[in-house]
Amino acid sequence: MSEPPSTTVDALEPWPDTVEWRPVSPKLIVVELIGLAVWLAVFTAGLGIAWFFSRHPGWLIGIGVVLLLGVWRAVVHVRAVRAWGYAERDNDLLVRHGLLLRHLSIVPYARMQYVDVTAGPLERAFGLATVQLHTAAAASDARVPGLPPEEASRLRDRLTALGEDRAEGL
């Protein structure tokens, strides 16, 4: 990090004094890790079967590589979930995410077209949901994963209410 001396801002912490960031639920880490573990299991099982039949040491190396990658991905997942955050301001919703490629989206409530609340089976098992805000621009991405259901529905209701107040989507 060779930050220029004039700026002390961090890519994920803009306007620290005016914006109160809310983290997503840490349970999302577990969900993501389980998803990752499933993939790892599938891969290692495949490689293991191959090794079992051919007895070639290359397959074992493959398993090792996959597991190492898995550990690295796990670390990334944990940090990525911690980096995810959102904030509701008076007129817009801020969403930040990403570690390597850091994103911050500012979406005014007035531009909202519709809100999606989704929950996959694994998310549901842990009592989580994903809220996504859609605008008329396809490029806008305001997706907040890993919210507890009551928080998700609160956010959804608040967004729709604010969207109605501020009307006109285009």
Place this chain on the structure above:
Amino acid sequence: MHPLSPLLSGAKSIVVIVAALSWQTLSQLGTTHFAMLVAILAVGVVIFSVIGWYNTGYQVIGRELRIAEGLIWRRNRAIPLDRLQSVELRRPLLAQLTGLAELRLEVVGGGKTEAPLAYLTVREAGLLRERLLALSARTQAGQSASVAEPAAGAAAVTTAQAPLYRVRNRDLLISQLLTPQAFFLPIGVAWVVTQFVMEGSWTFVGIASTVTAMAGVLLQPIRRVLGDWDFQLGRDRDRRLVLHYGLVETRNQVVPPFRVQTVRVIWPFLWRKARWLNLRLDIAGYSGPEPGDDKNSDRLMPVGDIATARSLVAAVLPGVDLATLATSPPPARARWLHPIGLRFYGAGLTPDVFVTRQGRVTREVSLVPYARLQSVRVVQGPLQRRLGLATVYADTAGGRSGVARDRDLAEAWALAEQLAVRARAARVGGS
């Protein structure tokens, strides 16, 4: 719909079918069989179109346009007219010969043009368009309460136009000769000819296929000339933009000014000598950026000099003067990411629009009005993080974003904040 429309739409399908059958089939089947095959398919297509036509209809109910179509899969759709983005009247060659027109309505959300009404008589289409636009304007006025006059144009048949600008066809020809494709055309032809001379295989099919394949790529300038022929830009009483262009297929497009999402000023390398510019405008509803696609109706000025461009930009985005748009380049350390063209990147906030510029060879300036801003994004990649830079995107519904690349991080935050604030101010102030 007009009774001739099944024939016309059928003719279109037949062309597609013949193209799909290709030259190869022609040589295999022989001309008589080929003609028979085409004839059978043509009859089938026409019958199908007649059935389709019989079940297609539209009507205006209140503030909605309802369109019903389909026999097996019936589809009824209602289009709220206050969501109308632009209306285009298209007349392909056959329709021109028969005095018909196709009415295309652009609404947001569809990947392609929703609801093309094909075909109506020109008069009918013009009337319907006037009616739809009047209804649309009325709801708009009712909503924003900014326009006092309630669009009294119900009786207006002709769009009274005050021409702002028209392109001389000579300029258009020259400008399209100055494109890379035009330069490659002789090379391509020479290459094909030499290949045939060398190999000595003068089969008709071979030549025909090559020519057809080449035509697709290399005749783009010609298609553009035909498409932009006789380009006229005007403005009707309600200050809507009226664009008219095309030779083989004429298009007549009406765009309410508040529907313009972005304006792009493009300055191709080869046009610099002539000091020519190309202006394009984005409207929500037309599909996203597809390079080299000339089907999009996004022209504002096919070719023109800077003075014209200035006046046109001022007409489309009131209060914006192209000559006074100040942009600042990214900080010098961004040269690691852009070794060559750094000083051609830039971004600037002006009172009404967000200006970004980029491109070394083909210079491009995008203007995004704050009032049309959908969302703001700040993205920082790993390299940018090392250098303390970030990229700011200003998204619009037109599918294109104003992109301020590699700004200083603090500046990027300030930009994002300013964009958000100004967008809100512009919205509240009545868009």
